[in-house]
Structure formats: structure tokens, C-alpha cells
Amino acid sequence: MITHEKLEIWSAFGGDIDGWARLPRGDRRRLKISDDEWKLIEELLNRLQLQGSGLASGDFDRETDELVRRASANNAVEGKLRALAKLRRR
Numbered sequence: 848m849i850t851h852e853k854l855e856i857w858s859a860f861g862g863d864i865d866g867w868a869r870l871p872r873g874d875r876r877r878l879k880i881s882d883d884e885w886k887l888i889e890e891l892l893n894r895l896q897l898q899g900s901g902l903a904s905g906d907f908d909r910e911t912d913e914l915v916r917r918a919s920a921n922n923a924v925e926g927k928l929r930a931l932a933k934l935r936r937r
Contacts, residue, residue, distance in 0.1 A: 849888060850920045853880045854927050857888050864889070888928075891915055895932030 856878050860866045864885055870878075894911040897903050903911070919925040 848920050849884065849891070849918050849924055849928070851924055851927065853884055854888065854924065854931070856880045857885060858931070862889065862892075887918060891918060891928055892932045892935060895929060896936055899932060899936055 857880070864882075867885060868882075891911075891914060894907075894914065898908050898911050915925055915928055919928060
């Protein structure tokens with residue numbers, strides 16, 4: 848489940864998983880985000896970017912919306928994911 852806290856951690860590293868991976872394992876656990884959750888954020892942002900480009904099919908758009916809804920802890924987190932995806936398109 849993606850939470851506001853996990854998005855803040857992801858953002859603090861600028862989405863750089865290499866920087867995240869260089870942290871000692873104990874520090875990574877303390878920050879409360881797993882490698883799988885990091886990858887999920889990346890996947891969702893990539894899907895949202897493609898969706899926003901207008902090049903995706905209707906099925907892809909619907910599937911992306913459902914994935915984002917299911918992965919987000921609440922509507923605010925979903926909105927934050929969508930906002931981050933827009934920033935990455937620029």
C-alpha cells in the first residue's frame with residue numbers, strides 16, 4: 848500500500864533507487880518503504896505518464912486507474928501520484 852509517507856521518502860531521493868539502495872539495510876527499514884513498494888511507485892508513475900500522453904488505449908487507461916486506486920492508501924495519495932506523474936512529463 849502506497850502512503851503519503853512512502854511518497855515523501857521516494858521524493859526525498861528524487862526517485863533514485865540507486866541512492867535508496869546505497870543506504871544501509873537498517874536505515875531502509877527505518878524509513879518504512881520496501882524495495883517492492885519503491886518499484887510499485889515507479890511502475891504506477893510510468894503508467895500514469897503514458898496515460899497522460901494520450902497514446903494509451905482505453906483498456907490501459909482503465910487498468911491504470913484501477914491499479915492506482917488499489918495501491919493508494921487514500922484519495923490524497925492517489926492525487927499525489929497523479930501530480931508526480933505530471934511533473935515527470937515536463
